[in-house]
Structure formats: C-alpha cells, structure tokens
Amino acid sequence: MKIKKINSGFTLIEVLVAAGILVFCLCGLLVTYIGCFILNETSRNTTIALSGARTKMEELKQETFDNLLNHNGEVFDVTGFTLGRAKGRVEVTDIAGYTDLREIRIIVSFRQSQNRLIGEDINLNGLFDAGEDLNANNRLDSPIEVVSLVSR
Numbered sequence: 001m002k003i004k005k006i007n008s009g010f011t012l013i014e015v016l017v018a019a020g021i022l023v024f025c026l027c028g029l030l031v032t033y034i035g036c037f038i039l040n041e042t043s044r045n046t047t048i049a050l051s052g053a054r055t056k057m058e059e060l061k062q063e064t065f066d067n068l069l070n071h072n073g074e075v076f077d078v079t080g081f082t083l084g085r086a087k088g089r090v091e092v093t094d095i096a097g098y099t100d101l102r103e104i105r106i107i108v109s110f111r112q113s114q115n116r117l118i119g120e121d122i123n124l125n126g127l128f129d130a131g132e133d134l135n136a137n138n139r140l141d142s143p144i145e146v147v148s149l150v151s152r
Helices: 011-063 065-071
Strands: 075-077 084-092 101-111 144-151
Touching: 011 084, 011 101, 065 084, 065 101, 065 144, 075 101
Parallel strands: none
Antiparallel strands: 075 084, 084 101, 101 144
C-alpha cells in the first residue's frame, strides 16, 4: 500500500513575501496616521490664531477713528498659545484719496510643536525684520490675517 503525501500549506518564501507586503502596507498607514496628527495640530493652531486676531480686531473697532493710528505697529501675544510661540501685529493705514477711511490688518504668525513656522515672522517678535519678507511685498504676511476697513 502506497501512502500519499499531501502538500497543503505555504512555503517559507510565500510566508516571507506575504509578511513583507503586510509590513509595507502597515508602514504606509503609519505615515498617514502621523500626517493626520500634524494636520490636526495645524488646524487647531490656525483656529486659535484666527480667534485671537478677530478678538484684537473687535478691540480696535471700539477705538475712536482718530485714535486708530496709535495702534499701528502694535505687537501682541495671542491667547491660547504658550508664551513666545505666537505673535500678532496690527497695521493701520490711511487709504489714499479717502480721508475718512482706514484699513486695519492684523497678522498672526505662530510656531508648531515640530518647529514649523506659519507666517513670515521668523523670530516671532511681531516686527518686520530683514529677511522676513519671503514674497517681496514689503510687509509681513501670514495665512492668518484679518483685514477690515473702518470709516469715520
């Protein structure tokens, strides 16, 4: 009587190839997961910075029209960030040709936990320093800007 040998199961090479594919897919998922954490932090910090800029704008809207120019160049800390992680700047300018109209710009720059800077204020001092104008428009810029026109 002959005994039949049954070949069922996987070879070592098949198991190693399957394990390699599984590791490759899991690494991709891990990178995506970490990226989502970074985007979540950016979104949270952007919301906090925008809220701080809007709060400052509401404070300035309570000022008299003639007193607004006194706030030009004012630098402020943004509530919600630890000290030194975010700065805001107020810019008040007269509109050419209109004596009763002023533009108020509030710019907020901040630094993420992984040391990524959002905005052009590299040293977060609220001042327009040499080397900070990355797009050569002669002013500080940031994705977090609130702009309003105020009339007399």
